[in-house]
Amino acid sequence: MSDASIRIALVGGGVGSFIGGIHRMAAQLDGRFALVAGVFGRDPAKSRVRGREWGVPIDRIYADHSELIIGEAQRQDGVACIVIATPNESHFAIASDALRAGLHVICDKPMTATLEQAELLVPIVAASRGIYALTFTYTGYAMVREARARIAAGDIGEVRKIVVDYPQGWLSNGAGDAQIWRLDPARAGLGGCAGDIGVHAFQLAEYVSGQRVTELNAMLSSMVAGRRLDDDCNVLMRLTNGGVAVLTASQIATGERNGLSIRVHGASGTLAWRHEDPAVLRIDRGNGRSELLHAGAPDSCPAAKRATRLPMGHPEGFIEAMATIYRDVADALLGTAPSLIDGEVPGVTDGLRSMRFIDRAIVSNRHGRWTSMEERP
Numbered sequence: 001m002s003d004a005s006i007r008i009a010l011v012g013g014g015v016g017s018f019i020g021g022i023h024r025m026a027a028q029l030d031g032r033f034a035l036v037a038g039v040f041g042r043d044p045a046k047s048r049v050r051g052r053e054w055g056v057p058i059d060r061i062y063a064d065h066s067e068l069i070i071g072e073a074q075r076q077d078g079v080a081c082i083v084i085a086t087p088n089e090s091h092f093a094i095a096s097d098a099l100r101a102g103l104h105v106i107c108d109k110p111m112t113a114t115l116e117q118a119e120l121l122v123p124i125v126a127a128s129r130g131i132y133a134l135t136f137t138y139t140g141y142a143m144v145r146e147a148r149a150r151i152a153a154g155d156i157g158e159v160r161k162i163v164v165d166y167p168q169g170w171l172s173n174g175a176g177d178a179q180i181w182r183l184d185p186a187r188a189g190l191g192g193c194a195g196d197i198g199v200h201a202f203q204l205a206e207y208v209s210g211q212r213v214t215e216l217n218a219m220l221s222s223m224v225a226g227r228r229l230d231d232d233c234n235v236l237m238r239l240t241n242g243g244v245a246v247l248t249a250s251q252i253a254t255g256e257r258n259g260l261s262i263r264v265h266g267a268s269g270t271l272a273w274r275h276e277d278p279a280v281l282r283i284d285r286g287n288g289r290s291e292l293l294h295a296g297a298p299d300s301c302p303a304a305k306r307a308t309r310l311p312m313g314h315p316e317g318f319i320e321a322m323a324t325i326y327r328d329v330a331d332a333l334l335g336t337a338p339s340l341i342d343g344e345v346p347g348v349t350d351g352l353r354s355m356r357f358i359d360r361a362i363v364s365n366r367h368g369r370w371t372s373m374e375e376r377p
């Protein structure tokens with residue numbers, strides 16, 4: 001750890017968990033953050049095992065996030081930032097307590113478990129001295145940033161239609177015990193598939209296109225008997241500029257792994273990106289010509305170059321995409337570049353909109369009608 005590193009604590013990331021370990025690697029990839037404290041799961045004994053495995057001093061492995069905030073505040077070398085990688089139910093409490101204690105927050109999506117909590121968190125962020133960033137990981141891919149910059153620059157003309165699809169198959173049958181919280185409304189929030197991956201698709205559509213969804217018509221289903229939350233979502237959406245979007249997300253798409261993809265059709269061309277081939281952006285022109293742009297290409301936009309570490313053809317993936325978000329947050333914290341938070345890097349604005357997406361999709365599905373993104377049910 002260098003003296004210049006930003007000291008972080010991780011909440012989540014216990015043995016057998018998924019995203020906490022990715023945060024740990026991503027945060028440290030560019031040498032700007034050091035993981036020095038944490039609560040690595042709800043079982044204190046297992047948390048200590050994990051923390052020691054990751055080189056965290058035993059006296060900085062805490063029983064819960066409240067103890068962590070108090071303990072770190074008492075140290076001269078206390079953490080500056082807390083990373084939240086717990087199930088959705090605890091995002092609000094950890095983020096609000098940390099912000100009120102003067103810490104910066106990097107939280108995984110969704111912002112909170114409910115829209116009401118997200119609405120409460122916005123003024124807490126505004127009143128704090130802290131930075132609040134949300135790790136919508138796909139926004140860290142070079143070619144996603146390239147697509148966003150090209151559309152903003154008018155490369156495919158006026159956006160007319162977006163097709164975003166996020167198929168997974170891992171909930172086609174049962175879920176493993178460790179993941180069971182995703183099917184429990186008390187822990188996941190009101191959205192199942194909508195809240196877990198539908199939010200990624202929604203956020204990506206708005207992020208890449210620069211458009212905002214004005215209203216939606218959703219059909220949410222629970223295909224596997226006994227489920228209390230949706231495991232399949234089909235949503236039609238209207239955009240600010242009169243364009244349309246189709247969003248499908250599913251966790252019962254048998255055999256699918258993590259095949260997020262997006263196509264944006266403009267008046268003069270189409271941009272297409274696939275997570276399973278993330279270093280390539282396809283551009284189809286109306287004149288019968290197509291281009292494949294590869295991450296690292298010399299004529300990539302500055303935002304894509306900033307998100308690329310390796311020469312062309314050397315694969316970068318999920319960890320690097322997350323690391324790019326961390327690098328942008330570090331720039332904001334250290335003042336080494338203008339802050340991109342709540343712009344190129346998702347913050348409360350994208351967080352709140354994606355929570356509203358879940359909420360309105362549930363309302364629309366319940367009443368079987370178009371529902372405004374602004375409307376209060």
Ligand SMILES: NC(=O)c1ccc[n+]([C@@H]2O[C@H](COP(=O)([O-])OP(=O)(O)OC[C@H]3O[C@@H](n4cnc5c(N)ncnc54)[C@H](O)[C@@H]3O)[C@@H](O)[C@H]2O)c1
Nearest residue numbers: 012013014017018019020041042085086087088108109137
């Ligand atoms: N950005 C992404 O691409 C992405 C991918 C996967 C998950 N996520 C999000 O990250 C979060 C975690 O997902 P996951 O897949 O890692 O879940 P997981 O179930 O694999 O892991 C959650 C971990 O948090 C621990 N935990 C639970 N409550 C805690 C608490 N109060 N304090 C400390 N630790 C606690 C659990 O013991 C476990 O170790 C979820 O909100 C999920 O939506 C984001």
